[in-house]
Amino acid sequence: MIGFIGAGSIGGAVITGLVKNGYDENEIIVKGGKSNRTKDLQDHLGFKMVQKIKQMEDADPIFIGVGANALDSVLSELKSISKDKIVVAFTGSATVAKLRQALPDAKVAHAIPNTPVKVGAGFTGITYSEKFTDDEKKKVASVMGYTGQLVEVPEPQLGIIGTVAGCSPAFLDLFIEALSDAGVKHGLDRKLAYDAAIGMALGASKLALQSDLNPSALKDEVTSPGGSTIKGVAALEEYGFRNAVIKAVDAAESE
Structure with missing residues (x-):
């Protein structure tokens, strides 16, 4: 049995990814919160839900997916059942040192998943x-x-x-939206424009993952001399695409 405390954006995404990709929902126990979000997720996925952390004493490992403002109270309540358990916290502020201090008898880890865990394509x-x-x-x-x-x-x-892995899905969504807008501008209907842009992102990502070439070399394979792609790449550089991406990561990392 594995346990989850918190079924919000990240906790819920991980739970969904587990069940949708074959993990036995009967082996998942989730502590519900004051909202109906966990209950709604349970109705959809079929895991067991409890109302108190102490009811999760049979779960190991236990994953924590609450926000930073709820972390201290969760760790305090979890301490009584954490002896010799594996506890993995997804909360950004949950450093290993903080977890170790709060749960001295547990094996603790700090993990940062991204939202594509929901479809089994995450990076954690x-x-x-x-x-x-x-x-x-x-x-x-x-x-x-x-x-x-x-x-x-x-x-x-x-x-x-x-x-890089957690904020960038939003950056990629923005890029896909912009590609779709460009497609519509040049005569595609909206659905086809989105399908083309999303299909490209899936295919290019899979190729980059499976290829022995780095992304720069893969780009070079597409940019034939004097061709349309190199002209598009040059326009991206002219308008600061690469710098904009770096600055976006800088801004997100500064928080």
């Missing part, structure tokens, strides 16, 4: 405390593997991993 960075054994890391990976990639990184890199 994770930092484990020194207490973790290889087998315990494999236990976490066996769960999170249903939601996409899980990559262990040093904690100082966890924030930028979270920014």
Whole structure:
């Protein structure tokens, strides 16, 4: 049995990704909150829901997906059942040191998933405390593997991993919307324009993931001399596309 405290944007996305990609919903227990969000998700996915953290004593690992303002109270309540359990917190402010101090008898980790975990295509960075054994890391990976990639990184890199992988779906959505607008401008109907842009993003991402070439080399394969693609790339550079992306990451990372 695995447990979740918090079924909001990230917690709910991870739970959805697990169930939709084959994890047994009967092996998931989720603590409900004051809103009906967890109950609505339970009606859709079929996991077990409880109202108190102490009712999750059979769950291991336990994943925390609450906001920063609720983290301290959750950790305080969780302490009584956390002995020898694996606890993974998705909350941005939940450093390994903070988790270790609050739950000294648990094996703690800090992870930052992105929203595509909901469809099994997520990218999650994770930092484990020194207490973790290889087998315990494999236990976490066996769960999170249903939601996409899980990559262990040093904690100082966890924030930028979270920014690059976590904020960028919004950046990509904006790019897809802009491509669609351009398609409509040149005569495509809106649905076809969106389908073309989304299909491109899926295909290009899959090619970049599976290719031995880096993205720069893949770009070079498409940009034939004097062709339309290199003219488009030149226009992107002229209007600051690359700098705009870097500045967007800078701005998000500064928060």
